Structures are given as structure tokens and as C-alpha cells.
Amino acid sequence: MPPTYGDPGPLPPLGGRVRRQTVAAAACVVLGLGLIGGALTGSWLVGDSADAGERGAFATAAGLWHNAPVDQLFPPTVVGRGAGPGGADRTWTRIAVAPDGGCADAFDPLLRKALAPAGCDRLLRATYTDATQSHVTTVGLLFTKADAAGMRSLERQFEDEGLYRRTDLMPRPYAAKGTVAAAFGTAQRASWTVSVLTDAPVVVYAVSGWADGRAVDDPQPAADATRSGATTAPAQAGLGHEAKGLADRIERRLRTSVVAATEQPS
Numbered sequence: 001m002p003p004t005y006g007d008p009g010p011l012p013p014l015g016g017r018v019r020r021q022t023v024a025a026a027a028c029v030v031l032g033l034g035l036i037g038g039a040l041t042g043s044w045l046v047g048d049s050a051d052a053g054e055r056g057a058f059a060t061a062a063g064l065w066h067n068a069p070v071d072q073l074f075p076p077t078v079v080g081r082g083a084g085p086g087g088a089d090r091t092w093t094r095i096a097v098a099p100d101g102g103c104a105d106a107f108d109p110l111l112r113k114a115l116a117p118a119g120c121d122r123l124l125r126a127t128y129t130d131a132t133q134s135h136v137t138t139v140g141l142l143f144t145k146a147d148a149a150g151m152r153s154l155e156r157q158f159e160d161e162g163l164y165r166r167t168d169l170m171p172r173p174y175a176a177k178g179t180v181a182a183a184f185g186t187a188q189r190a191s192w193t194v195s196v197l198t199d200a201p202v203v204v205y206a207v208s209g210w211a212d213g214r215a216v217d218d219p220q221p222a223a224d225a226t227r228s229g230a231t232t233a234p235a236q237a238g239l240g241h242e243a244k245g246l247a248d249r250i251e252r253r254l255r256t257s258v259v260a261a262t263e264q265p266s
Contacts, residue, residue: 054148057199057258067261073141074139078091078094083244084238085226091131092129092246098174108169108171111168114169117154118150120142122143127179127181136180137207139247139250142202154196172189191207191235192207192243193223220232222241
């Protein structure tokens with residue numbers, strides 16, 4: 001039976017543990033010297049060490065696409081406690097992992113253009129189905145070539161221009177042959193979410209639809225489809241929860257992997 005991964009809980013920003021350690025060390029310096037000059041020096045050391053920790057975590061995240069096992073980034077089974085409509089639990093089973101590669105055919109032209117400033121180092125994708133095998137969801141990790149400033153700039157652009165909610169910027173699904181997602185094409189996209197991380201060179205996304213191959217005329221971003229009172233077909237079917245819930249938990253797995261890798265002894 002494949003391993004099951006539940007919710008690891010909230011995580012600090014990447015590099016957060018390094019910051020706490022350096023704060024404690026700096027406090028000892030200040031107390032020992034008892035001087036204003038020592039306090040100022042301690043503050044400078046805190047900032048420098050924290051920045052170094054964040055840079056190290058950022059670089060660690062950039063290399064996860066080839067350093068972390070696929071089961072670590074895309075677990076065979078993902079449990080989403082409270083991830084469904086009304087706080088219902090969800091369980092997703094991985095049915096296919098796409099060969100890692102570039103981004104040329106993975107995004108519609110406008111989304112590819114929007115992501116272009118960050119570059120594409122590697123793209124990892126997997127498709128999951130829910131416990132009833134009535135829904136399918138593709139989740140992706142786009143590892144960019146951008147530095148921290150570049151990721152902040154991309155996140156601002158998506159936020160300021162409302163790119164997260166544009167139906168012409170939906171990610172493409174991975175329709176694996178011989179699975180319940182075989183008919184999961186671009187016309188079957190029902191709900192989606194895109195998250196541009198600023199503490200890692202990664203864009204996390206997910207797109208969901210029905211497993212029976214039905215076309216969707218009114219796709220809705222997960223942020224809207226999960227709101228109370230939403231009446232669209234994707235919202236009523238819980239497909240917004242499928243996309244958001246799975247994307248959130250894959251992002252948490254990514255962060256857990258970065259924290260574990262940065263804490264390994266050199």
C-alpha cells in the first residue's frame with residue numbers, strides 16, 4: 001500500500017529557522033557587551049545571517065527538481081483534512097507523473113508569455129484523482145530561472161494585473177493515456193489556481209475537471225469557486241476545492257523538503 005501523506009501543518013518562511021537561531025546568538029552578544037555599539041553590531045549580524053539563510057534556502061529550492069525523489073514532491077496519496085466543501089476531508093491518489101521537461105507545450109500562449117520573465121528551468125507535473133474517481137486534477141511545479149527579486153516582480157505582476165483569475169491564463173492539464181484522466185484536455189478545465197512563490201524560484205499551480213471528459217463552458221478560478229454561495233458548476237461540484245486543496249498541500253510538501261534539505265549537516 002503506498003504511503004499516505006497528511007497535512008504537515010503551517011511552516012515558517014524558507015530560511016525562517018536560520019533567522020531565529022541568529023537572533024538568539026545576536027541577543028547573547030548584546031547582553032554580554034552591554035553597549036549600544038554592540039547592539040548595533042548585533043543587529044547588523046542578524047540581518048546578514050538571516051539574509052544568508054534565506055539565500056541558501058532559495059538556492060536549495062531551485063535544485064529540488066533533480067535532488068528530491070518524485071514521491072517526496074508528488075506523494076502517491078495526499079490527504080487533505082478539511083480541504084473539501086464545508087470542511088470535508090479529501091484524499092487524492094496519484095495516477096500519473098509527466099516526464100520532467102521544459103514549458104513549451106505545458107501552458108497556453110498567454111500564460112507562457114506571462115511567466116516568461118522568470119524563465120523556465122524545469123517543469124514537474126502529476127495528475128491525481130479523488131476517492132470517487134469522478135474528478136481529476138493536474139498539479140505542477142514550475143522551477144524558474146529567476147532570482148528572489150525576479151520572483152517578487154512576477155508575483156506583483158500577477159497580483160496587480162489580476163492574472164490569477166483570467167480564464168485565458170489557465171494552466172494546461174496532463175492527460176495521461178490509460179488512466180481516468182485520459183480525456184482531461186483543455187476544454188475540460190473547470191477550476192484552477194496559480195501561486196507565485198517569492199521565497200523560492202517556483203510557481204505552483206493546479207487545474208481540475210471531471211473525469212468523464214465533459215467540456216466546461218464556465219471555468220472559474222479556485223479562489224472564487226471555493227467561496228460560500230458560489231453557484232457555478234465547478235463550484236457546486238467542489239472542483240475549486242480540488243484544485244486549491246491539492247495545490248496547497250503540494251506546496252507544503254515543497255517547503256517541507258526545502259527545510260529538511262537546509263538542515264542537513266554539511
